[in-house]
Amino acid sequence: MRSADTQGWCTAGELLRRETRSRGIQMIEITDLHKRFNTGTPNEVYALRGINLTIKEGDFVTIIGTNGSGKSTLLNAIAGTFLPDTGRIRIAGEDVTNRTDFQRAKHIARVFQNPFMGTAPGMTIAENLHMAYLRGRKVYPAIRLDAARRQEYGKEVEQLEMQLEDRLDNVIGALSGGQRQALTLLMAVLNRPKVLLLDEHTAALDPKSAAQVIKLTRRFVEKGNLTTFMVTHSMQQALDLGCRTIMMHRGGIIDDLTLDEKRRMTVNDLLAKFAELRQAERLTDEMLVALRRDYL
Numbered sequence: 001m002r003s004a005d006t007q008g009w010c011t012a013g014e015l016l017r018r019e020t021r022s023r024g025i026q027m028i029e030i031t032d033l034h035k036r037f038n039t040g041t042p043n044e045v046y047a048l049r050g051i052n053l054t055i056k057e058g059d060f061v062t063i064i065g066t067n068g069s070g071k072s073t074l075l076n077a078i079a080g081t082f083l084p085d086t087g088r089i090r091i092a093g094e095d096v097t098n099r100t101d102f103q104r105a106k107h108i109a110r111v112f113q114n115p116f117m118g119t120a121p122g123m124t125i126a127e128n129l130h131m132a133y134l135r136g137r138k139v140y141p142a143i144r145l146d147a148a149r150r151q152e153y154g155k156e157v158e159q160l161e162m163q164l165e166d167r168l169d170n171v172i173g174a175l176s177g178g179q180r181q182a183l184t185l186l187m188a189v190l191n192r193p194k195v196l197l198l199d200e201h202t203a204a205l206d207p208k209s210a211a212q213v214i215k216l217t218r219r220f221v222e223k224g225n226l227t228t229f230m231v232t233h234s235m236q237q238a239l240d241l242g243c244r245t246i247m248m249h250r251g252g253i254i255d256d257l258t259l260d261e262k263r264r265m266t267v268n269d270l271l272a273k274f275a276e277l278r279q280a281e282r283l284t285d286e287m288l289v290a291l292r293r294d295y296l
C-alpha cells in the first residue's frame with residue numbers, strides 16, 4: 001500500500017471535510033463542447049468532440065492523454081482563450097460560454113509549462129507578487145507595496161522552500177526555472193482563484209525542482225480547497241495526485257477514474273488501458289510507442 005503522502009491529499013478524513021465544506025457545489029460544468037480549428041481549410045483540426053464534464057468545488061482532477069488529444073485545448077476553452085463552436089461552459093453556476101478570457105481571469109488562474117511565461121522578468125520578486133495580489137482588485141484606493149505587504153510576501157515566499165526569502169528585491173530574470181515556476185504557482189494561488197488550471201507545469205523543470213513544485217501544488221490546493229485541473233505528462237503523477245483522473249484521446253474523454261480506482265491502479269495498469277484502446281483500434285502502434293516514450 002502506498003503511503004498517505006503519495007496518495008495525494010484525498011485521505012478519507014480530508015474527503016469528508018471537503019464534502020462538508022464544498023456542499024457538493026458544481027464548480028465547472030461543460031456540456032457538449034465542440035471546437036474545430038481552421039474550419040473549412042485543409043488544415044482543419046477537430047480538437048474537442050463533444051466534451052461533457054462536471055467538476056465539483058474543491059476537486060483536484062488530473063488529465064492524461066495522447067499527444068494532440070485536446071488536453072491544452074480543453075484548458076484553453078475553460079479559460080476562454082477562444083470561444084467554442086457549440087456547447088456551454090458554466091463556472092460556479094454562471095454561464096461564461098461567451099465571456100472573454102479577460103472577463104474570466106478574475107476567477108481562473110493558470111500555470112503553463114514554460115517557467116518563463118508567468119512572471120515579469122524585469123521586475124523583482126516582491127513587485128511580481130504585488131502585481132498578482134492586485135489582480136482583480138479595485139484600483140482605488142491604491143494598495144501600496146509597503147513594509148507590511150512586503151512582510152506578507154516574505155512569509156509567502158518562505159513556504160516555497162526555494163531559498164528566496166532573502167531575495168525579495170532580486171529581479172525574477174535572475175532566478176532558475178524551478179524558482180520561477182514555484183513563484184508563478186504562488187502568484188496563481190495568491191488570491192484563491194475559483195479554478196486553477198495547470199498545463200504540464202513541471203514538464204520543463206529538473207527532477208528536484210519538479211518534485212518541489214508538485215509538493216507545493218498539493219499543499220496550495222489542499223490549503224485553499226482549490227478546484228484544480230492539472231494536465232500531466234507523468235502517469236505516476238496522475239495517479240498519485242488528486243481525487244480523479246481523466247484520460248483524453250482524439251478530442252474526447254475516454255476514461256474517468258475515481259479516487260478508489262486510482263488507488264488500485266498502477267502505471268502499468270494505465271498503460272494496459274491504452275493497450276486495450278489500441279485493440280479496439282482506437283490507438284495505433286505508433287501512438288502506444290509514443291505514449292511509452294512520453295510517459296515513462
Ligand SMILES: Nc1ncnc2c1ncn2[C@@H]1O[C@H](COP(=O)(O)OP(=O)(O)O)[C@@H](O)[C@H]1O
Pocket residue numbers: 037038045046047065066067068069070071072073074
Ligand atoms: N490555436 C490552434 N490552432 C490550430 N490548431 C490548434 C490550436 N490549438 C490546438 N490545435 C490543434 O488541436 C489539437 C489538440 O491540441 P492540444 O489541445 O494542444 O493537444 P494536447 O495538449 O492534448 O497535446 C492538435 O491537433 C493541435 O495541433
Ligand SMILES: [Mg+2]
Pocket residue numbers: 071072073
Ligand atoms: Mg498540451
